[in-house]
Amino acid sequence: MRNKLFSLSFVIIMIFTLSLTGCGANNNNSTAATTEEPAAATSAPGNTGGDPAAATTEPAAPSGGDISGTIIFLTNRTDMIGKEYDEYVKRFNEKYPNIKVEFEASQTDYNQQAKVRMASGELPDVMFVPNIPNSDLPKYFAPLDDLGLNDQLTFKDFKSHEGQLYGITSGNSTSGIVYNKKAFADAGITEVPKTWNEFLAACEKLKAKGVVPLASNFKDKWPLNDWVYAVPRVIAGNPDFPNEKLTQDAPFTMDNGYGKSLGLLRELNEKGYLEQDINSTNWEQSKKDIASGKFAMYFLGNWVINQVIGAGTTSDNVGFFPLPYDNSGTLTAPLSPDFFYAVAKNSKNTDAAKAFVKWMIEESGYEDFAGFISPLKGRESKLTQLKEFQSTGVVLQEGTVDDAKVTEITNKAQLDLPAMAQEFVLAKDPQTVFDKWNKAWSKAKKDLGY
Numbered sequence: 001m002r003n004k005l006f007s008l009s010f011v012i013i014m015i016f017t018l019s020l021t022g023c024g025a026n027n028n029n030s031t032a033a034t035t036e037e038p039a040a041a042t043s044a045p046g047n048t049g050g051d052p053a054a055a056t057t058e059p060a061a062p063s064g065g066d067i068s069g070t071i072i073f074l075t076n077r078t079d080m081i082g083k084e085y086d087e088y089v090k091r092f093n094e095k096y097p098n099i100k101v102e103f104e105a106s107q108t109d110y111n112q113q114a115k116v117r118m119a120s121g122e123l124p125d126v127m128f129v130p131n132i133p134n135s136d137l138p139k140y141f142a143p144l145d146d147l148g149l150n151d152q153l154t155f156k157d158f159k160s161h162e163g164q165l166y167g168i169t170s171g172n173s174t175s176g177i178v179y180n181k182k183a184f185a186d187a188g189i190t191e192v193p194k195t196w197n198e199f200l201a202a203c204e205k206l207k208a209k210g211v212v213p214l215a216s217n218f219k220d221k222w223p224l225n226d227w228v229y230a231v232p233r234v235i236a237g238n239p240d241f242p243n244e245k246l247t248q249d250a251p252f253t254m255d256n257g258y259g260k261s262l263g264l265l266r267e268l269n270e271k272g273y274l275e276q277d278i279n280s281t282n283w284e285q286s287k288k289d290i291a292s293g294k295f296a297m298y299f300l301g302n303w304v305i306n307q308v309i310g311a312g313t314t315s316d317n318v319g320f321f322p323l324p325y326d327n328s329g330t331l332t333a334p335l336s337p338d339f340f341y342a343v344a345k346n347s348k349n350t351d352a353a354k355a356f357v358k359w360m361i362e363e364s365g366y367e368d369f370a371g372f373i374s375p376l377k378g379r380e381s382k383l384t385q386l387k388e389f390q391s392t393g394v395v396l397q398e399g400t401v402d403d404a405k406v407t408e409i410t411n412k413a414q415l416d417l418p419a420m421a422q423e424f425v426l427a428k429d430p431q432t433v434f435d436k437w438n439k440a441w442s443k444a445k446k447d448l449g450y
Contacts, residue, residue: 069349167340171372232257
């Protein structure tokens, strides 16, 4: 996933100018497409909070034929230009016939390119919010509270400042078990596990059939992200769990979210349910092995579903269910946002830009194409695998933004959580791993005066 101004290199400008008459949008019939690794950092999965104070104070924006103008959207989805975006604009212009939409395709690092544009003072009308402090949002972007979406949005405070909304997530992701249905059936697994003991029993059946139960891609390290960023806060039942480290000198214990999460991964390895040699795994090959049924499961985000299908199987052979972290029978999974739409504060066509953002959220169907969960609360996905996931009654837990002080301490302590997970799983005594990193954390925290 992932200027026309100042001749920035590697940027393609595609202009779609469609003026059609009539009103009303057609139903979306977009289908899902393969996505790459998730764009959003798994360590900063979003936050919860109350409605922005200013959510109902601004007048509703004009609509339909009352709005006109040309807008530019800087997008990371270069693969959609001339294809899906073309179809989107056709349907958009049925509702807004006097708005012309131009797409600029970012083919370099989006975050860096967006910051260059911000420094120049020349922003496109619509873009994704780069990594900037929320206090800077009002300097560059227009409030979006007047779109009438606040009460429906997930992560509505993630890109807000002083009670005003400046960014709306383009889609959300969760983490769970992506599995090969034929491998399950051949092993005699007739229902997806809803408790940890049921999950272990399923792994044992798969192992007995000569199938690797879970592909961890242990060596590559990044596939372990969910075990250290998402699972601990879900187990703790606390979206802000990662930020609690700020008040602790020894945040890593065997009986808190970190210890319990990594204990699950360690147990899977000890029982022989991961790859035979976890230090020689291969990411690209693992997708083919999941598709073929040589491996049965991944524990990753829903973004990997289409990659597995593209690696050599059919959509109806790939399923998705929440990982049961305990034996309570209650299923909870993390929810994380992708890029956030924003409208430039100095846009000459603010109403047109806002109309486009609102339409993309409500009517485009982009979330189904990209394999995301809708940014709107309660909207069921059209994707088969996400429907299966949501049908389990799983509760999706929105996390919080990483506290800047926590990030500062983490960097000074040179704490690499996925690497810590590797150490923990392989250590003779995992407590010694926690002792080591607690010491580093405590020292860094003290040195920084926290």
